[in-house]
Amino acid sequence: MTTVVEPRTERPKKGPVNGAPIKARRYRPSGWRAVNYLLALGLVSLYLFPLLFPCNRALKEPAEFVKNPSGITQGVALHNFLDAWQAGGFGALLLNSVVYAFVCATLGTFLSLLIAFPVARGYVRWSRTIGVLFVLALFLPNVLVTQFQLILQLGLYNSRLGYMLLLTSGLGVGPLLIISYLRSLPKELDEAAAMDGCGYFRFIWTFVVPLCKPVLTTVFILQTIAIWNDIIGATIYLSSPALKTISQGLFAFQGQNGNNQWALLSAATLIVAAPLIIVYLVFQRFFISGAVDGAIK
Amino acid sequence: MQLSPGATAPRSLSRDLKRKATGNINPFAFSRRGRVAPWIGIAPGLLLFIIFALVPAIGIAFLSFTNISGIPNVPWQWTGLENYVRFFGSGSSAANLAVVFRTLVFGFSVTVILNIFALLSAILLKNNIWGATVFRAIIFMPVVLGVTVVGLIWSLFFNPTGGPAASLWAMFDSSSAFLGDPRLAFSLIIFVQIWMSLGYSMMIYHAGLMVIPSDLYEAATVDGATAFQRFRHVTVPMIAPATTVNVLISIVGSLQTYQIIFVLTGNRPTTSVLAMQIFSVGFGGASEQGYASAISMIQFVLISFITLVALRYLRKKETQL
Numbered sequence: 001m002t003t004v005v006e007p008r009t010e011r012p013k014k015g016p017v018n019g020a021p022i023k024a025r026r027y028r029p030s031g032w033r034a035v036n037y038l039l040a041l042g043l044v045s046l047y048l049f050p051l052l053f054p055c056n057r058a059l060k061e062p063a064e065f066v067k068n069p070s071g072i073t074q075g076v077a078l079h080n081f082l083d084a085w086q087a088g089g090f091g092a093l094l095l096n097s098v099v100y101a102f103v104c105a106t107l108g109t110f111l112s113l114l115i116a117f118p119v120a121r122g123y124v125r126w127s128r129t130i131g132v133l134f135v136l137a138l139f140l141p142n143v144l145v146t147q148f149q150l151i152l153q154l155g156l157y158n159s160r161l162g163y164m165l166l167l168t169s170g171l172g173v174g175p176l177l178i179i180s181y182l183r184s185l186p187k188e189l190d191e192a193a194a195m196d197g198c199g200y201f202r203f204i205w206t207f208v209v210p211l212c213k214p215v216l217t218t219v220f221i222l223q224t225i226a227i228w229n230d231i232i233g234a235t236i237y238l239s240s241p242a243l244k245t246i247s248q249g250l251f252a253f254q255g256q257n258g259n260n261q262w263a264l265l266s267a268a269t270l271i272v273a274a275p276l277i278i279v280y281l282v283f284q285r286f287f288i289s290g291a292v293d294g295a296i297k
Numbered sequence: 298m299q300l301s302p303g304a305t306a307p308r309s310l311s312r313d314l315k316r317k318a319t320g321n322i323n324p325f326a327f328s329r330r331g332r333v334a335p336w337i338g339i340a341p342g343l344l345l346f347i348i349f350a351l352v353p354a355i356g357i358a359f360l361s362f363t364n365i366s367g368i369p370n371v372p373w374q375w376t377g378l379e380n381y382v383r384f385f386g387s388g389s390s391a392a393n394l395a396v397v398f399r400t401l402v403f404g405f406s407v408t409v410i411l412n413i414f415a416l417l418s419a420i421l422l423k424n425n426i427w428g429a430t431v432f433r434a435i436i437f438m439p440v441v442l443g444v445t446v447v448g449l450i451w452s453l454f455f456n457p458t459g460g461p462a463a464s465l466w467a468m469f470d471s472s473s474a475f476l477g478d479p480r481l482a483f484s485l486i487i488f489v490q491i492w493m494s495l496g497y498s499m500m501i502y503h504a505g506l507m508v509i510p511s512d513l514y515e516a517a518t519v520d521g522a523t524a525f526q527r528f529r530h531v532t533v534p535m536i537a538p539a540t541t542v543n544v545l546i547s548i549v550g551s552l553q554t555y556q557i558i559f560v561l562t563g564n565r566p567t568t569s570v571l572a573m574q575i576f577s578v579g580f581g582g583a584s585e586q587g588y589a590s591a592i593s594m595i596q597f598v599l600i601s602f603i604t605l606v607a608l609r610y611l612r613k614k615e616t617q618l
Contacts, residue, residue, distance in 0.1 A: 040421055044432045046492075050454055051438060053461060057453070111342030118335035123323035130343065137350055138549060139604060141597035142572060145367075145579045145586045146353035146360060152369055169349035171342060194324035200334035203325070221441075229443030232556060236580055247445040251560065254449060266453060273446045280441040284434065 058266035077263070084267040087257075092242070093249040097228060098275070100160075100245060104167040105223035109216055112174030117208055119175070120182035121190065134175045148236060163237045167227050174219040181215035182208075214286040221279060221287050228276060246272050357597075360590035367584030380591035392566065397599070400552060400570040403487060404603070407551040411491045412543055415498035419506055420532065422499070433503065437496035444493070448560030451489045452476060479567040486568060490557055494550070498543050505539030506532070541611040548607055552600045571596040 058080050059073045085091065115134075119127045147166060156162025185208070193203045209216065234245045250272045257265050280287065325331035361380055365373040384393050418436065422429045439447050455462050455475035466473055476482050509532065517527045555572035562568045564577040571592060579589030 036421060036426060040426055040429075040432055043418055043421065044435055047435050047438065049461075050450055050492075051435075054450055054453060111345065114338035115342045118323075118339060121323075123325075124335045124339065130339070133351070134346075137346070137354075139601060140350065140354040141357045142553065142575050142593040143350065143353035143357060144575055145590050145593065146356035147349060148367060148579070149356075149360070149365065149586065150349070150353060152367075157369075165345065166349055169345040171346055175342075191324040194327065194331070200325040200331055201338070204338070225441060225443045229445045229556070231445050232559065232576060247443075250445060250449060254452070262453060262456070262459065265449070269446055269449045269453070273442050276441055276443065276446075280438075 054266040054269050057263055058270055060263050080263045080267040081271065084253075084264040084271060087264060088249050088253040088268050088271075090246060090249060090268065090271055093244060093246040094271075094275075096243060097246040100164060100167060101224045101227040104164050104227055105220050107168045108171055108174060108223045109220045111168070112171050112178055112219055113204070113208070113212065113216065115171075116175045116178035116182060117204060120179040121187065131176075131179060134171070134173075138173070144232075144236070151237060157237065158239045158243065160243060163233070163243070166233065166237070167230065170223075170226065172222070172226070174223065177219055178212065178215050181212060185211055217283050217286040221283060224279060225276060228272075357590050357593050360587055361594045363587040363590075364585070365587045365590075367580060367586045373587070376587065380588045381595075383588065384591060384595065396569050396571060396574055397595075399483065399568075400572075400596070400599070403483075403490075403570055404548060404552040406487050407490050407494070408544060408547040410487075411494055411498055411547050411551075412540070414491065415495055415543065416502050416536070416540075418495065419499045419502035420528070422503070423506060433496075433499065436499060439493045440496045444556040445560055447489065447493050448557055451485075451492075452561055455485060476562055479565075482562055482565070483568045486558055486561055489561065490551065490554065493557065494547070498547065501539050501543050501546075502536060505536045509535040537611075537615045541608075541615060544607060544611060545604065548604055549600060552596070552603070571599070 056073050059076050059078070060080075061075050061077045064073070064075065115130065118124045119130050121127075124130075151157055151162045151166065154162065156165070189207060190203065193207060198206075228245075229247055230245070231247045231251055234248045238244055238248075250268055253268050254265060323331065323335065325334060362375055362377060363373050364376045364379070383389070422432050422436075426432075442450075454460050457463055457472070457474050457477060460475075462475060463472065473481060476485055513531050513535070514527055517531050522530065553572055555570055555576060558564075558568055558570065558573050559576070564573055564581070569577070575589045575592045575596065578592060579586045
């Protein structure tokens with residue numbers, strides 16, 4: 001590979017050129033800047049306040065809560081988290097949700113990639129049809145009823161397998177995001193690898209997966225969020241308590257404690273949100289660009 | 298919004314596929330294994346998708362002509378158009394039309410307000426403001442938390458006894474039941490839906506803004522364009538593709554969503570939309586899934602019609618600008 005180094009043109013960065021002072025590139029009155037900052041801060045506080053408010057509330061001692069429900073917390077009542085954890089039985093629910101989310105999002109991401117790669121490259125017949133199919137899927141009718149009948153007929157009602165099959169099959173925008181990302185990957189890579197005797201699946205595993213890390217991360221996170229929050233599906237398909245998910249648990253917890261135990265309910269909300277926040281913070285760099293670039297291209 | 302926020306612009310994708318699909322030879326096809334390998338890879342995902350998404354979508358049309366119920370082993374019959382007659386017919390038509398109307402109000406107000414605010418916030422939080430990246434990440438947060446957590450945060454917030462909103466109201470010697478108030482509840486749901494989706498739409502607009510060459514703004518400034526004129530004659534036309542994607546995502550998303558309504562108020566006649574009806578008719582007490590399928594079809598026709606009209610309009614605008 002050769003890189004062409006462009007000759008640097010002599011261009012002084014600062015200071016007067018030919019004795020004439022450089023004007024500010026774009027004149028912007030400082031008053032407008034202040035207004036911009038004020039608007040931006042206002043907008044962000046519209047988000048920060050509701051997001052931080054459960055944190056504040058979750059840390060309040062019950063006695064303090066009665067006196068001053070909305071003020072900033074005085075103490076740090078970490079026992080609220082423990083109490084909520086035990087009262088809501090979040091341990092088992094968390095385990096269920098982690099299994100559902102991890103297994104189904106991982107599978108879903110790889111299945112999406114395996115569909116997207118040959119379709120993006122046009123290596124199979126009907127590539128276009130398959131791609132269009134996934135676009136159409138976004139506009140299909142609400143399939144709640146028929147999916148339920150199907151699961152019922154298959155005898156998979158109230159089983160982990162049935163629920164997880166449904167979650168995995170909900171590939172959503174996954175294949176589409178990966179297809180549009182794969183355009184940036186040169187095709188010569190495939191040819192060179194094939195020439196060197198690399199097999200198809202080995203090529204995907206050792207070259208495409210590492211190169212597609214950003215978009216794969218995005219698809220994985222999007223599916224994890226969807227599965228973590230799937231309260232309707234869990235309500236419909238899982239009736240026995242041993243299979244239920246953490247979102248369902250949170251919702252039920254609200255039903256029981258919504259009118260009095262606000263500190264506990266806030267703590268429970270944070271418990272449910274925490275794994276998603278961690279995943280987001282870890283992968284944030286990839287995530288936003290991956291989620292948005294696919295939509296634009 | 299089940300977080301499937303996101304979609305790919307259908308046009309660019311099909312254009313892309315058209316280009317890619319013609320005359321591409323699979324370099325791995327030198328062996329028989331290499332020829333079938335792509336299909337082996339595609340098969341599991343595609344089969345799952347066909348069995349659990351495509352076939353059910355077609356099946357909905359058939360079930361809408363039956364009186365099938367959600368209770369196993371109950372015999373069912375073909376009932377022709379009965380479900381549709383029931384939806385639009387005498388007895389409950391007023392209530393049903395109110396639901397259709399509310400669905401349209403929800404979709405329209407979410408789409409319009411969301412897109413206006415998303416574009417304005419994207420412009421506001423362009424990189425020329427200190428901390429813009431962090432600000433955008435904060436606004437994106439609800440997308441990550443998803444519908445259940447967001448729903449709970451807001452129902453705590455709007456709690457009539459002791460929530461911050463109630464304290465704020467109390468300052469003005471006023472009180473409200475918020476989500477319990479039938480006149481207010483639906484507006485609050487619209488607000489929460491917009492609050493929740495703003496981050497995603499804003500990011501799409503942001504990505505669109507980033508690719509506008511700055512020369513255009515400079516040229517406009519040199520020609521004496523005011524800030525508003527620059528917005529109207531540079532930003533708006535240049536951002537049109539992002540607008541199309543965003544508007545379509547919001548229309549389809551807002552007309553299909555009901556999870557946020559389920560979490561915030563449950564199924565109540567004053568806040569119900571078509572999608573909520575499908576769930577409550579199909580899985581509520583009587584579990585009338587044939588009727589629920591008919592409502593699915595009605596919703597589908599409505600969404601397809603609105604999406605196609607919007608798509609045509611946006612495309613026309615895009616080429617005009």
